[in-house]
Amino acid sequence: MLPDRELNRRDRESTGVSTDRDIIAESLTDPAVFGLLFQRHSGPVSRYAVKRLGVDEAQDIVSETFATAFRQRARFDRSREDAGPWLFGIATNLIRKQRGVEARALRALEVSRAAFIGDVDSGPALVDRLDAERELGALASTIRDLTARDRDTLLLYAWADLDYKGVAQALGVPIGTVRSRLNRVRRKLTAAAAEAGIHKQTTTKTEGARDGRVGEGAQSAL
Template sequence: MPTTSRSSPTPPMPATDEDPTDASLIAASRTDPERFAVLFRRHAQEIMRYVTRRLGRDAAEDIVAETFLVAFDRRPRYDVSRPDARPWLYGIATNLIRRHRRAELRALRALARSGVDPVTEPFTDTVEDRVHAGARSRVLAGAIAGLPAAQREVLLLVTWAGLTYDEVAEALAVPAGTVRSRMNRIRRKLRDALAKEDHDG
């Protein structure tokens, strides 16, 4: 993966004739399947980073490959009124990750013990600096591991995938209000975990 100073995915550039939207690529791939390869080149790397963080490198390659195979099979049903396919792709990846709950919890518990993120430090950004700061990193990782799965998915799609609340709602096929209420509960739990650490420390 190329070195960069930020881990948040770069938003797609505005489409031009030379840079078509995801939706137009998917539409074109229905009659010209090779066009789908452009979608893979455009998004596979950021989804790989996301899945690696959740499951570790061993499972990530298989999950990403399967994500795009599923997307390819489902492309006739894609809603081409949605120009950005990232929420759709992250939704597929999230469904596949659900089969690997134990691996995800192992990765989070390893982070809780060591404070070492499975994705290299050059990808950190200011939002996540708090998650990578020594003991606080371990406390937060432990608290994230203890979240209900539905809350953990929302949190990691927002913080690690960089999706908006509306995009997370689209990815998970839930109302945007559900995403907001889950994030409110998550914030309270993480604040409580950090406050307890500060008090005990």
């Protein structure tokens, strides 16, 4: 199977479309082209929704996210090439209406202390990932008790893997607001980690580290 990057390249070559912005613009006159946006972004949006709500509810969120995006495509900010933050923002608004479901998912994570292992197959990387997820489980109750705004900001950064700018675009807030929210959340998580007995040295991701998708331990998982 070809990697997503290669599939996207072939999509662009076959259609003459080079960016998400171009796809959306072309879809205004040729709605079928919008399907390319689904091909590019449905995987990441689905993984994000699964982590927040579980598999069953996530399917509905993904479907409604792209249905909403299609209806609102004329309003997309064409100064942006990447539609990812926009789509994650739509998904987050829909997830926010499922607070009870998300609370149950976080309680399940807290009980299991290991979930969302991803695509890592074996070896030390798997061990590190399992450690991080177990630690995340220990902090799930703290995440559940965050305000909706703080929780959305945190989980877009952690589970949608957006940088500060992307989170700001998804939520429609200034980057400074994202920074202040994440700083506040990190303080709460650090205190909760200490109370839970998580003493492992960790490296908190910065904006620069996020560019390289670098992170270790519970704090870096968040």
